[in-house]
Amino acid sequence: MAQHPDTVTRILDTAEVLFAERGFAETSLRNITSKARVNLAAVNYHFGSKKSLIQAVFARYLDPFTVRFHTALDELEARHEGGVIPLEELLETMARSVLEVPAERHSLKVFMRLLGLAYSQAQGHLRRYIQEQYGSVFTRFTELVRRATPELPDAERFWRLHFMLGTVIFTLSGLDALRDIAEKDYGEHVSVRDLVRRLRPVVVAAMNAPLPEPLPAQREAG
Amino acid sequence: MAQHPDTVTRILDTAEVLFAERGFAETSLRNITSKARVNLAAVNYHFGSKKSLIQAVFARYLDPFTVRFHTALDELEARHEGGVIPLEELLETMARSVLEVPAERHSLKVFMRLLGLAYSQAQGHLRRYIQEQYGSVFTRFTELVRRATPELPDAERFWRLHFMLGTVIFTLSGLDALRDIAEKDYGEHVSVRDLVRRLRPVVVAAMNAPLPEPLPAQREAG
DNA sequence: TCTGATTAGAAACAATTGTTTGAACGCTAC
DNA sequence: GTAGCGTTCAAACAATTGTTTCTAATCAGA
Numbered sequence: 001m002a003q004h005p006d007t008v009t010r011i012l013d014t015a016e017v018l019f020a021e022r023g024f025a026e027t028s029l030r031n032i033t034s035k036a037r038v039n040l041a042a043v044n045y046h047f048g049s050k051k052s053l054i055q056a057v058f059a060r061y062l063d064p065f066t067v068r069f070h071t072a073l074d075e076l077e078a079r080h081e082g083g084v085i086p087l088e089e090l091l092e093t094m095a096r097s098v099l100e101v102p103a104e105r106h107s108l109k110v111f112m113r114l115l116g117l118a119y120s121q122a123q124g125h126l127r128r129y130i131q132e133q134y135g136s137v138f139t140r141f142t143e144l145v146r147r148a149t150p151e152l153p154d155a156e157r158f159w160r161l162h163f164m165l166g167t168v169i170f171t172l173s174g175l176d177a178l179r180d181i182a183e184k185d186y187g188e189h190v191s192v193r194d195l196v197r198r199l200r201p202v203v204v205a206a207m208n209a210p211l212p213e214p215l216p217a218q219r220e221a222g
Numbered sequence: 223m224a225q226h227p228d229t230v231t232r233i234l235d236t237a238e239v240l241f242a243e244r245g246f247a248e249t250s251l252r253n254i255t256s257k258a259r260v261n262l263a264a265v266n267y268h269f270g271s272k273k274s275l276i277q278a279v280f281a282r283y284l285d286p287f288t289v290r291f292h293t294a295l296d297e298l299e300a301r302h303e304g305g306v307i308p309l310e311e312l313l314e315t316m317a318r319s320v321l322e323v324p325a326e327r328h329s330l331k332v333f334m335r336l337l338g339l340a341y342s343q344a345q346g347h348l349r350r351y352i353q354e355q356y357g358s359v360f361t362r363f364t365e366l367v368r369r370a371t372p373e374l375p376d377a378e379r380f381w382r383l384h385f386m387l388g389t390v391i392f393t394l395s396g397l398d399a400l401r402d403i404a405e406k407d408y409g410e411h412v413s414v415r416d417l418v419r420r421l422r423p424v425v426v427a428a429m430n431a432p433l434p435e436p437l438p439a440q441r442e443a444g
Numbered sequence: 445t446c447t448g449a450t451t452a453g454a455a456a457c458a459a460t461t462g463t464t465t466g467a468a469c470g471c472t473a474c
Numbered sequence: 475g476t477a478g479c480g481t482t483c484a485a486a487c488a489a490t491t492g493t494t495t496c497t498a499a500t501c502a503g504a
Contacts (some may be wrong), residue, residue, distance in 0.1 A: 007481080007482085023245075023247070023342075025245065025247035025248050026247050028460075028461065028462085029461080029462065029463090030460085030461085030462095038482090039481095039482055039483050039484080040462095040463095040483090040484090041463085041464080041465090041482080041483070041484090042481085042482070042483090043462090043463095044462080044463060044464075045480095045481075045482085046481095049462080049463080050462065050463095116342055117342065119342075119392070119396045119399070120338055120339065120341075120342035120395065120396065121245060121342070127399060154407075154408055155404065155408050155410055155412075156420065158403075158404055158407065158408065159393075159404070159412075159417070159420050160420075160424060162392075162393060162400055163389045163393055163421065163424055164389070165392070166388050166389045166390075166391070166392025166393050166396075167385045167386070167388045167389045167392070167428075168388075169388070169392065170341075170384075170385075170387070170388025170389070170391065170392045171381075171384060171385055171388050173342075174341065174388075178384055181380075182377065182380055182381070185376075185380065186376055186377045186380065188377055190377075190381075193437075194437060195381070197434045197435070197437060198378065198381050198382075198434050199385065200434060201431040201432050201433070201434050202382060202385055202428045202431045203428075204431070205427045205428055205430065205431030205432070206389075206424045206425075206427055206428040206431075208427065209423040209424045209426070209427030209428075210423050210427070211423070212419045212420050212422060212423050213419070215415075215416060215419060229451080229452080250490075250491065250492085251491080251492065251493090252490085252491085252492095260452090261451095261452055261453050261454080262453090262454090262492095262493095263452080263453070263454090263493085263494080263495090264451085264452075264453090265492090265493095266492075266493060266494080267451075267452085268451095271492080271493080272492065272493095
């Protein structure tokens with residue numbers, strides 16, 4: 001599919017930035033091709049459609065992440081010889097895998113923003129694509145988390161994992177805006193690693209929170 | 223501006239649903255007017271532009287919310303006679319105020335989805351509008367939280383509040399997708415109120431988490 | 445019932461969208 | 475060199491977008 005790397009790469013580099021800044025529907029192919037100084041037809045020629053371009057942008061981040069995360073989990077399982085891996089180590093490993101990807105690719109901010117868009121933006125095809133393509137590594141991870149937290153009911157663990165996913169994606173994808181506010185209010189410049197440091201105890205405490213009181217009799221509306 | 227309530231209301235009712243389902247850019251005025259069985263020109267006649275329509279949709283939720291939240295905080299402060307209000311009560315009050323709005327208006331799902339879109343969707347005008355229009359009540363809230371958590375450094379509290387904001391908005395705005403997964407995996411249907419019940423102990427635990435270990439000497443990259 | 449302002453409606457507007465076309469270019473292999 | 479291939483390019487495509495215009499209908503107050 002991709003022969004002449006310059007055009008394809010320039011399209012992807014430009015597209016990921018514009019998508020992250022403005023969303024998918026708000027970014028036209030002409031925006032991308034003009035900023036990338038590439039002919040308009042090049043996108044449809046190399047990628048086939050705008051949808052496929054969006055998926056390609058994601059794949060360029062998620063493919064290396066999946067590889068890294070799988071091998072990191074391999075090492076972790078080997079080190080514990082089939083025993084239960086503590087929750088802290090699992091979370092630590094995931095965080096490290098996420099942080100390593102943009103070190104070789106581009107900005108972590110873009111990566112996180114794209115993840116946020118994948119959830120919030122309607123774009124049914126994207127969610128389906130990500131689910132099909134990268135669902136397995138998450139299944140593996142959640143299974144390990146299950147063994148690390150046997151006291152949690154399955155549903156409760158599911159929701160808490162997604163709560164924490166929301167925390168991380170929301171924070172890191174809106175980082176620029178939040179950082180501006182934080183600097184203005186506290187004069188303190190926060191790095192991504194500083195934020196991850198702050199996130200760690202919060203996420204652990206959230207996962208270990210006491211169980212909610214059961215609902216009374218389920219009287220419901222709305 | 224609005225005389226004949228039927229048309230204006232039908233537009234707003236339809237628009238909020240479509241916006242929540244598909245986002246702003248993905249929802250055309252023709253989608254709205256045809257589903258609302260209203261003439262296309264009615265939107266521009268009654269609201270002036272699509273942007274103004276979007277803001278009107280938000281105002282219909284945020285105006286009553288702001289009123290309710292302010293009076294709820296008034297009562298809370300009166301009840302504590304100038305003393306410190308415990309964190310749990312502050313969070314509880316905010317949750318109740320959020321939940322009460324759609325009871326008189328429409329669905330909480332729509333409300334949350336709209337909030338999520340306001341953050342994730344680029345739509346600079348929207349964030350500015352919300353900030354200007356409804357920023358004061360949040361300033362009041364965070365000041366009360368500050369008094370309730372004197373042991374937290376200011377920066378730490380700032381970040382933890384935004385972590386939790388991310389958790390709630392991310393979860394409730396992506397509710398449909400998550401609900402599909404949860405139902406498929408656990409057969410269990412979750413209501414919004416059920417989710418709020420699950421969120422409560424998690425948020426409290428996160429806010430009360432131990433402080434992160436200070437960074438060592440700031441060796442840093444990326 | 446006539447008058448005057450407000451709302452509804454059909455049609456057209458210009459602009460922008462993703463996509464397709466067909467000719468021109470640049471290259472390697474014969 | 476030239477045939478064949480992959481790539482670039484300008485142009486056009488049809489469809490859809492938000493907005494405007496102008497006419498018809500509606501309804502209140504005299």
